[in-house]
Amino acid sequence: MKAPKFAYAKPATLPAALALLDQHGEEAKVLAGGQSLVATLNMRLSSPAILIDITGIAALSGISTANGKVRIGALTRHCDIERSAEIAKSVPLLAQAVGQIAHAAIRNAGTLGGSIAFADPAAEWPACMLAVDAEFIIAGKSGERRVQARDFFKGLYTTALQPKEILVAIEIPLLGAGYRSAFLELARRHGDYAIAGVAAIAKLDAGKFRDVRLAYLGVGATPILAKGAMAAIEGNAYSAEVVAAAQQALGRELDPIGDLYSAPPTKTHLARVLTGRALAAIAA
Amino acid sequence: MDYEIETTMTLNGTQVTRRIAARTHLVDFLREEMGLTGSHAGCEHGVCGACTLRVNGDIVRGCLTLAVACNGKTIDTIEGVSDSGEAAEMQHAFHERNALQCGFCTPGMIMCAIDLVKNKPAAKREEIREYISGNYCRCTGYHAIVDAIEAVLISKQRLGGKS
Ligand SMILES: Cc1cc2nc3c(=O)[nH]c(=O)nc-3n(C[C@H](O)[C@H](O)[C@H](O)COP(=O)(O)OP(=O)(O)OC[C@H]3O[C@@H](n4cnc5c(N)ncnc54)[C@H](O)[C@@H]3O)c2cc1C
Ligand code: FES
Ligand code: FES
Numbered sequence: 001m002k003a004p005k006f007a008y009a010k011p012a013t014l015p016a017a018l019a020l021l022d023q024h025g026e027e028a029k030v031l032a033g034g035q036s037l038v039a040t041l042n043m044r045l046s047s048p049a050i051l052i053d054i055t056g057i058a059a060l061s062g063i064s065t066a067n068g069k070v071r072i073g074a075l076t077r078h079c080d081i082e083r084s085a086e087i088a089k090s091v092p093l094l095a096q097a098v099g100q101i102a103h104a105a106i107r108n109a110g111t112l113g114g115s116i117a118f119a120d121p122a123a124e125w126p127a128c129m130l131a132v133d134a135e136f137i138i139a140g141k142s143g144e145r146r147v148q149a150r151d152f153f154k155g156l157y158t159t160a161l162q163p164k165e166i167l168v169a170i171e172i173p174l175l176g177a178g179y180r181s182a183f184l185e186l187a188r189r190h191g192d193y194a195i196a197g198v199a200a201i202a203k204l205d206a207g208k209f210r211d212v213r214l215a216y217l218g219v220g221a222t223p224i225l226a227k228g229a230m231a232a233i234e235g236n237a238y239s240a241e242v243v244a245a246a247q248q249a250l251g252r253e254l255d256p257i258g259d260l261y262s263a264p265p266t267k268t269h270l271a272r273v274l275t276g277r278a279l280a281a282i283a284a
Numbered sequence: 285m286d287y288e289i290e291t292t293m294t295l296n297g298t299q300v301t302r303r304i305a306a307r308t309h310l311v312d313f314l315r316e317e318m319g320l321t322g323s324h325a326g327c328e329h330g331v332c333g334a335c336t337l338r339v340n341g342d343i344v345r346g347c348l349t350l351a352v353a354c355n356g357k358t359i360d361t362i363e364g365v366s367d368s369g370e371a372a373e374m375q376h377a378f379h380e381r382n383a384l385q386c387g388f389c390t391p392g393m394i395m396c397a398i399d400l401v402k403n404k405p406a407a408k409r410e411e412i413r414e415y416i417s418g419n420y421c422r423c424t425g426y427h428a429i430v431d432a433i434e435a436v437l438i439s440k441q442r443l444g445g446k447s
Contacts, residue, residue, distance in 0.1 A: 001328060007285035008306035008352050031353070038309065038348040039329040050285055051306065053353055079342070103418025104399065106330060108342040109349070190417040 003041035007050040013057060014139060014166065020052050021164045022141050028052055030166060032075060032114035035106050060113070060168060065090060068174050074113025074167045082107060091132060091172055093181035093199055097124045100183070103191045113167045116152075119159045119222070121257075122193040126153055127223040128183070130215035131199040132172045140165040153222040178203045182281040184274045185217065188261065194218040195262050196270040200278040207237045209282070214246075219254040219271050226253045229275065238283035246279070247272040289352040295320075296364030304351045311335045313351035314361060322362035322391045326420070333419030336392035337361045343399045362391035365398065373439070374398050377432040385423035393419050397433045401440065409434060 011017040021028050027049035031037055040046045054060060060075040063086050070090050072081070081087050081098050088095040101107055101115075101124050115125040116136065129136075129149035136147045138161060152160045161167060185197025197217040203210040212230045217223050228249035236242045256267035292301040295318065304313055309328070314320040314337075326334035328347045335346035338360040365371040374397050377383070384390045393416065400407060400415045407415065412433050413426070421429060 002312070003307040003309070005287060005305075005307055007287050008289055008350070009286065010353070010355075031350075034348050034350065034353070035330060035345070038350065041307075042309070042328045042347065051350075053350075055353070103333070104403075104415060105333065105336055105343045105345055105396065105418055106348075109339075109344045190414050 001042055001044055003038070004044060004047045006041070006048055008053065009050060010053040010056045014059060014168070017052055017054050017057060017166060018139060018141055018164070020050075021166070024050050024052075026163045030054055030117075032117075033077065033110040035102070035110035036114065036118045036120070054166065063087060065174070070172045070174060072112055072170045072172070074111060074116075074169055076112050078102075078107035078110050078112070078115075079104070081112065090174055093128055093132060093183055093201060096181060096183040097128050097199065100124055100185055100187070100191075100194070100197075106191075112170060116170070117159065117161055117167050119153055119157050120193065121156065121220060121222055122195075122197075122218040123223075124183070124185070124194070124197065124199075124217065127197065127199045127215040127217040129170065130223050130225045131181070131201050131213045133213070135171045136167055137169045137171065138165050139168045144168070150225060156221040175201070175203075178205060179211075180204060180282045182278040184278050184281075186270055186274065195259075196256075196267050196274060198271065198274045198278050200275075200282060202233070202282050204282065208235055209233045209238070209242075209279075210235065214275065214278075216250075216254060216271055219256040219267050221255070221257065224254060226250055228253050233279065238279060243276045243279055247275055250275065289355070291352050291355045293354045293356070294358045296360060296367070306350065306352050308351045309347050310337070310339075310349040310351045310354060310359070311346035314346070314359075320361055320363050322366075324388055324391060326388070331420070332389075332392075333396065333416075334389055334392045336395040336419065338395065338399075343395055362395060365395070371398055374401070374432070374436050377435045378429070381428045381432040381435065383424060383428040383432040389419060389421040389423075393421065393429060397429075397436070400433065401436055405437065405440060405444075407437060412437075 029048035031051045031053045061073040134149040147160050181201045185194035199215045202212040212233045214226045229246040232245040232249045256264040258264045288303045291304050311323045311325045323346050324334035326332035330345045330348045337346045412430050
């Protein structure tokens, strides 16, 4: 299908973009990589009066490290993260996950900020953001505010972002030595959104898991940080019993929405299987 | 508000300027305004890959790219890489191996395949399958396409080894 009629503006600065958003209110939509938005326009699932293309704002792209944090601009494309030696070294979880997002042609346009703002519950980045304990920097007319990733995802495709706000950057605290991560997902075809997936991080301290983070995708209306499963593992060494305790706890924490291919119990089962594999990978 | 925007892009090496409706995606612009019908519109929501082309050297979905967002950018289509000879070896391999039947997927498939040769010159069959997983072919069953791409990779590796 073809997109409905809309107007288009490409501001060169963040203040100009915010002014346009303020002027047009909920009639406007921010355009980043367009890999979700243009598809919904073409399908006429969305009909904004004006698109505000933010890709001309250079300050919103790029990866840098300072004060114990990695800062990634919202417009940084999936492929930029894929090619970044800095990310591979400092936030390996993102490097492990990125190849599973869609296909090369989509990773060349789609952005980290767009994926977070869109908040598909089966998307890779939102779950990763919970696992790395990211903080989001959000700009509005009255200035900047910061929201923890863990407070950001409110419901199905619903986030803490207000209509007149722009996600500017993502900050991720650097982890010290001894941390390991794993990103695993199951999809029917490479590049499809996941049926279920897990982003796992833990520190291995004398053989024991510490500071365990398990964030799940595809098994609820939002990405889910599974605190019960995390507690079941914390302070323990890898063993079949510990894995089983975590898998059991997951039954109380995940709330999968069934789809055409997988009923909720299937998704929970798959999330448990992936949990076992992720813990084994981290302990190995 | 601007519903039509004057847009200048370098299309297959030639600079073109047109007033384009904001809602027009790049494939419709190429097909209907520029007469370049090589890029195909299949699903128009990013799933099938028939519209694959290059913007600033990277392959993207033409159906998810607004033509007006290409102001100042460089676009290469299947017509461009055919005329320049860049795709010749891949096209020959597709022909040799019968890697197309109806041909609807072929332009997108070739754009993706030559991108793979550039970015993953050492790819094995499994990686070839992964790389083209975003390009649907409803005819060939993919086997012959993987063969054709593999043949090009192997021939390039041999040449590389000799020089
Ligand atoms: C065939 C296909 C397969 C895909 N598979 C996957 C997959 O497996 N996993 C996955 O994670 N994604 C997948 N995607 C989606 C892709 O990752 C998108 O790039 C991503 O969801 C949105 O990013 P974008 O930059 O393209 O945003 P856009 O499409 O431009 O925007 C998406 C939404 O976010 C808003 N927005 C964007 N940036 C900002 C910002 N900085 N501040 C405020 N609001 C903003 C927009 O207004 C819009 O509502 C797929 C897409 C396609 C077409
Ligand atoms: S037409 Fe663009 S992906 Fe199908
Ligand atoms: S040859 Fe017909 S779709 Fe591929």
